[in-house]
Amino acid sequence: MPSPSDFVPGHLFCFGLGYTCGRLAKLLLKQGWRVSGTTRSEEGLSVLRQDGIGAWLFGGNAGDMLDKAAFSDVTHVIASIPPGEEGDPALTKQPDWRSSAPLLRWVGYLSTPAVYGDRGGAFVHEDDDPNPGSARGARRLAAERAWVSAFEDTDVSVQVFRLSGIYGPGRSAIDQLRGGKARIIDKPGQVFNRIHVDDIGTILMASIQRPHHGRIYNVADDEACPSGDVIRYAAELLDMEPPEPIPFDSAELSPMARSFYSECKRLDTARIKSELGVELAYPTYREGLRSILDDA
Ligand SMILES: NC(=O)c1ccc[n+]([C@@H]2O[C@H](COP(=O)([O-])OP(=O)(O)OC[C@H]3O[C@@H](n4cnc5c(N)ncnc54)[C@H](OP(=O)(O)O)[C@@H]3O)[C@@H](O)[C@H]2O)c1
Incomplete structure (x- = not known):
C-alpha cells in the first residue's frame, strides 16, 4: 500500500x-504538500488559515467567484x-x-452510494448500473457524470469515490453517546456500510498514485450492519446503556435521513483493494471505534 x-x-x-x-x-501538510480550498463562512476561513491551509470563500452567502490565481499551481483537486x-x-x-x-x-x-438506489440488501458493485431512487441520488449521479465529462479529452484524470457513512474522531457513535444524541433507528433488515475518515484519505492517496480516468470506487468497510449494532458497541466501550430503539415508522427524521434509511445495500469493495492496493486500517466499525476511544 502506498504511504x-x-x-x-x-x-x-x-x-x-x-x-x-x-x-x-x-x-x-505534514508531508510537504500545499493545501487550499473553500468554505462558506468567515469563521471557517480563519480556522483553515490557522491550520496552514490556503482558504477561499465560495458558495452560500459568500458568493460564487474564486480568484483564478487560486489555481495557478494546483496539481490535484477534490470535489466535496x-x-x-x-x-x-x-x-x-x-x-x-x-x-x-x-x-x-x-x-x-x-x-455517495445513493446513486445505486435501493438494492434490497444485496451487494452492489461499481459496474452495476446506477438507479437512484431519490432526488439526492439523481443529483449525485448527474454530478459524477458532469465531473468526468468536464475533463474528457484532457490530461486530467477524474475518479469517482462513492463513500459510505463517514465516521472518525469527533464524528462517531462515541461522540453521539457522549453528547446524548445517539439514536437507534429500528428498521428490521436495514444495513449499511461505514468508512473511517482516515481510510478515505488512504484510498484517495492511493488513487493519486494510480490515476484511472472515469474509474468509480466503492469506498466502504467490510461489514455492512444495522446502525443499532454500532451504537450498542460504542455504548459497551463507554460502559454506558444504549438508547432504546425507535421504530423507523415513528422516528422523527430529516427528509435526507428518511431517504437514507429507505434504501438498503451492501457495497462490494474488492476494487479498492485489487486496483488501488489498499488495506483498510479499520475494516469494521469495531476497529474504528476502538481507535477513536484510544486516541481521545
Ligand atoms: N457524511 C457522510 O456520511 C457522507 C457519506 C457519503 C458521501 N458524503 C459526501 O461526501 C462529501 C464529503 O463529506 P464530508 O462529511 O467530509 O463533508 P462536510 O464535512 O459536510 O463538508 C462539505 C464541504 O462542502 C461545503 N459546502 C456545502 N454546501 C455548499 C454549497 N452549497 N456551496 C459551497 N460549499 C458548500 C462545506 O462548506 P462549509 O465549510 O462552509 O461548511 C464544507 O466545506 C460531501 O459531498 C458529502 O455530502 C458524505
Whole structure:
C-alpha cells in the first residue's frame, strides 16, 4: 500500500474543505504538500488559515467567484461540495477555473452510494448500473457524470469515490453517546456500510498514485450492519446503556435521513483493494471505534 511519503508533494485544492478534506489536509501538510480550498463562512476561513491551509470563500452567502490565481499551481483537486438542484457549484458557478489550472492532473469526486438506489440488501458493485431512487441520488449521479465529462479529452484524470457513512474522531457513535444524541433507528433488515475518515484519505492517496480516468470506487468497510449494532458497541466501550430503539415508522427524521434509511445495500469493495492496493486500517466499525476511544 502506498504511504504518504511516496508522494512528490503537490498542491491539493478542495472544493468544500469540510471533515474529510480537513483530515486529509492535515496529513498532507505534514508531508510537504500545499493545501487550499473553500468554505462558506468567515469563521471557517480563519480556522483553515490557522491550520496552514490556503482558504477561499465560495458558495452560500459568500458568493460564487474564486480568484483564478487560486489555481495557478494546483496539481490535484477534490470535489466535496454536495450538488444542489442546479448541479455542482464548482462546475456550474464558475466553470472557467479549469483553464486557470495548467498543472492540474488528478481530480477526485466525493459521491455517495445513493446513486445505486435501493438494492434490497444485496451487494452492489461499481459496474452495476446506477438507479437512484431519490432526488439526492439523481443529483449525485448527474454530478459524477458532469465531473468526468468536464475533463474528457484532457490530461486530467477524474475518479469517482462513492463513500459510505463517514465516521472518525469527533464524528462517531462515541461522540453521539457522549453528547446524548445517539439514536437507534429500528428498521428490521436495514444495513449499511461505514468508512473511517482516515481510510478515505488512504484510498484517495492511493488513487493519486494510480490515476484511472472515469474509474468509480466503492469506498466502504467490510461489514455492512444495522446502525443499532454500532451504537450498542460504542455504548459497551463507554460502559454506558444504549438508547432504546425507535421504530423507523415513528422516528422523527430529516427528509435526507428518511431517504437514507429507505434504501438498503451492501457495497462490494474488492476494487479498492485489487486496483488501488489498499488495506483498510479499520475494516469494521469495531476497529474504528476502538481507535477513536484510544486516541481521545
Ligand atoms: N457524511 C457522510 O456520511 C457522507 C457519506 C457519503 C458521501 N458524503 C459526501 O461526501 C462529501 C464529503 O463529506 P464530508 O462529511 O467530509 O463533508 P462536510 O464535512 O459536510 O463538508 C462539505 C464541504 O462542502 C461545503 N459546502 C456545502 N454546501 C455548499 C454549497 N452549497 N456551496 C459551497 N460549499 C458548500 C462545506 O462548506 P462549509 O465549510 O462552509 O461548511 C464544507 O466545506 C460531501 O459531498 C458529502 O455530502 C458524505
